[in-house]
Amino acid sequence: MGDNGRLSATRPCMTSSPAPTPSRPWLRQALTWLVGLGLLAWLLRHVPLDTVREAITAPSAPVWAGTLLGLLLSYLMRAARLQVVLGLEAGSQTPAARTALGLRLDALRVILMHNAAVNLLPMRAGELSFPWLASTQLRMPLAHAVASLLWMRLQDLAVLLSLGLLLWPGLPVAWRAAGLVLLVLGWMLGIKLLNALHASTGSQPANAKWKALLQRLHAALLDPHHHRPAAWLFTWANWTIKLTAGALLLSAITQTSLAIGWAGALGGELAAVIPIQGPAGFGTYEAGVWGGFALSLPGDSAGLGHAVAAALALHLCFLLCAVAAGAIAWATPSWTSPRLPD
Numbered sequence: 001m002g003d004n005g006r007l008s009a010t011r012p013c014m015t016s017s018p019a020p021t022p023s024r025p026w027l028r029q030a031l032t033w034l035v036g037l038g039l040l041a042w043l044l045r046h047v048p049l050d051t052v053r054e055a056i057t058a059p060s061a062p063v064w065a066g067t068l069l070g071l072l073l074s075y076l077m078r079a080a081r082l083q084v085v086l087g088l089e090a091g092s093q094t095p096a097a098r099t100a101l102g103l104r105l106d107a108l109r110v111i112l113m114h115n116a117a118v119n120l121l122p123m124r125a126g127e128l129s130f131p132w133l134a135s136t137q138l139r140m141p142l143a144h145a146v147a148s149l150l151w152m153r154l155q156d157l158a159v160l161l162s163l164g165l166l167l168w169p170g171l172p173v174a175w176r177a178a179g180l181v182l183l184v185l186g187w188m189l190g191i192k193l194l195n196a197l198h199a200s201t202g203s204q205p206a207n208a209k210w211k212a213l214l215q216r217l218h219a220a221l222l223d224p225h226h227h228r229p230a231a232w233l234f235t236w237a238n239w240t241i242k243l244t245a246g247a248l249l250l251s252a253i254t255q256t257s258l259a260i261g262w263a264g265a266l267g268g269e270l271a272a273v274i275p276i277q278g279p280a281g282f283g284t285y286e287a288g289v290w291g292g293f294a295l296s297l298p299g300d301s302a303g304l305g306h307a308v309a310a311a312l313a314l315h316l317c318f319l320l321c322a323v324a325a326g327a328i329a330w331a332t333p334s335w336t337s338p339r340l341p342d
Contacts, residue, residue, distance in 0.1 A: 055309035056316070059252045067314075070245025071321050074238050075115070079108040081234035085148050086140060087225040098335060105335040110137050116326025119281065119319050124272070127153075137336055147221045155235045157273065158187060163239060164266055169259045169296045195222065243269065246314055250289070253310035256303040260296050264307060267292025268314070281319075286311040 059067075082088070083104055088097075098105045110133045117126030127149065134145035165171070165179040225231070243265045244258075251261030271288025272281065289311030290304075297304045329335070 052309045055253045055313040063252045067245045067249045074242040077234050077238035079111045083107045084231045109329040109335045112325045112329035116322050119322040151226045250310045254303040254306045263296045264289040264292035
């Protein structure tokens with residue numbers, strides 16, 4: 001959205017040229033909302049409201065408790081991963097930060113507020129909140145924060161694809177092995193190309209601002225903290241716990257196996273990669289969950305018929321939890337206050 005302002009600032013002022021149209025960013029945003037809501041309306045066209053209401057009320061209390069507990073644990077895993085990726089456990093930025101069970105509360109606060117923004121804003125616009133939060137709350141350089149976010153999203157995608165290859169129902173063993181090999185080789189090749197690009201850029205004089213910025217971004221992406229085994233461990237733990245929590249609720253509503261519910265939960269998360277997202281992800285998430293079920297069940301199965309209603313119930317659960325946790329984090333700035341010396 002900011003490109004229009006930068007481009008117009010570099011053009012000479014001409015009275016005969018038409019004024020720039022500031023409505024274009026709003027038009028793109030309105031289009032994404034229409035796409036997301038239209039997709040949701042299409043999915044719900046053959047789903048009666050009674051079915052949606054039943055999907056929300058049908059799961060037992062232990063199922064809801066297990067889903068909520070898994071979601072909360074995934075928040076902790078994300079905060080622990082952020083602590084490792086940014087090198088916060090060394091205490092170099094805020095040595096007196098408050099901690100609980102070894103977890104820095106300022107890192108948890110950033111994760112909760114960022115997660116709420118990602119869930120609420122369309123087109124993944126909430127991702128833009130992370131660099132600002134990391135720089136203001138954790139005292140991270142902006143370029144480092146942007147690069148760390150990019151790295152964490154690449155880790156997320158790699159782990160989600162790996163989990164899909166390992167656990168997708170009915171996938172032949174040969175396909176699983178071949179997919180994992182290609183994924184590992186592609187990742188290693190990407191690292192080699194990144195190292196080569198960083199070396200070639202670093203050998204050139206940084207007489208332009210974009211070159212200096214590019215060098216700082218490359219240096220941040222190649223930060224040793226990003227490649228620590230703990231960062232990968234917490235990423236795997238986060239997605240394994242969250243997908244299992246979602247699968248528990250989906251399988252309980254659709255009366256299918258946990259493996260089928262897990263495929264639906266993975267489909268919903270992979271749908272978040274699509275750049276066109278409706279408000280709060282409605283429409284695309286439900287379509288992803290339905291796609292996961294459709295690839296794992298016959299077209300006339302009862303479970304597939306309840307997939308959209310189950311997806312909507314799970315989406316509402318995730319959204320409400322994200323907003324509530326983000327509001328609590330926003331309302332408790334004391335989390336980031338220095339710890340008093342003993």
